[in-house]
Amino acid sequence: MAHIEDPNRQVGYLQQCLSSDKKPIGLFLGAGCPMAVKTGTDGKQPLIPDIAGITKIVCDELSKCKDCGPLLTTVQGHFTNDGRDNPTVEDMLTHIRALRAVAGKDQVRGLCADKLDQLDKRVCTLIHQIVDKALPDTETPYHRIAAWVDAVRRENPIEVFTTNYDLLMEQAFEDCCVPYFDGFAGVRKPFFDLRAMEEDMLPPRWARLWKLHGSVNWYQVANKGVFRGTASNDGDLKRVIHPSHLKYQESRRMPYLAMIDRLRAFLKKPTATLILCGYSFRDEHINEVIVQGLQCTQTAVAFALMFDKASKCLHAMPLAANRPNLNVLARDGGVIGGQESAWPEKDAESVSSDAGRWVTWIPVDPTNDKAKRRAEFALGDFAVFGQFLQELVGAVRQPLEVPSGK
Incomplete structure (x- = not known):
């Protein structure tokens, strides 16, 4: 990596984008996100594995x-x-x-x-x-996303895209009393409503939640469509978990293509900003949608926040190298504006002792306190990204006590 880039500048761009009340903003949460929520007696076990x-x-x-x-x-x-x-x-x-x-x-x-x-x-x-797990408390990154969504009155709704099947984002929205729409309508037996998704006349304060690969609480009923809920006895019901890209019978009624269309539609919006976290870019079909969307809308931009070093981002780096408005920000460098870059090194004495949480400075030689320090970009850790959002808006709203009905 010959080009040296300042990671703090990228942090500034992210702060500016995420604080905007006018830009269309989307979050894309991949399979790495639930791993940032730790459980177990040692507090080190991921809530859901990768x-x-x-x-x-x-x-x-x-x-x-x-x-x-x-x-x-x-x-x-x-x-x-x-x-x-x-x-x-x-x-x-x-x-x-x-x-x-x-x-x-x-x-x-x-x-x-x-x-x-x-x-x-x-x-x-x-x-x-x-x-099918529940969030352990109200201080998780998911709750911080919900608080951030609710904190600013925006011209465009926040759109959350995810390939995960879990219900963690739904729980966080409901814990924080943030209204959201996920493509289903109804109370007793919510049904998938394609027309409601396409017309989308809800107010901007409602978040949109688009689950690209389905969900653990979606079921397909033969000749009747797709419903959301729980089933004590599955019987002949089919769970709508679909990582495959097969064209199902009457596929336009199925949520999969409708959810993909929402991602396409989002990226067509001028100045749209998509922040990806926990996504490894292993899904070629979704990659194609993202790259084509960024190619068609030159004013749109995507920031892929990667947990690992750039050398391990084997699927993301080549895509970004050919798409200037797709920026990959990895732990030790990335691709910015189509150019492969490394984060800088500094002398130990020139690094402030109160260096920020979003960019940390690590000794190149851990055994030498006076060794040069290299910058590490920390926002690829979903837990740190949640803290980043919280700092933008303040405290997470505590959930309301729900009457037991007794």
């Missing part, structure tokens, strides 16, 4: 099942034969559904339709069990 962690749990549980274990072995054999290493649970679901789409009443690659349906349902049930 995709690799979820994949391991799902595979371990499937391997214990006498019915699904052999099916899992068959599917894993497909990946091995096809030369695809380390498939995630999302890759497996996509593969299972691709086979199901062509199986009909016959078999395909050693699996019949009934077995594929059985495996699909079991995987989705396990995902539900893993990610």
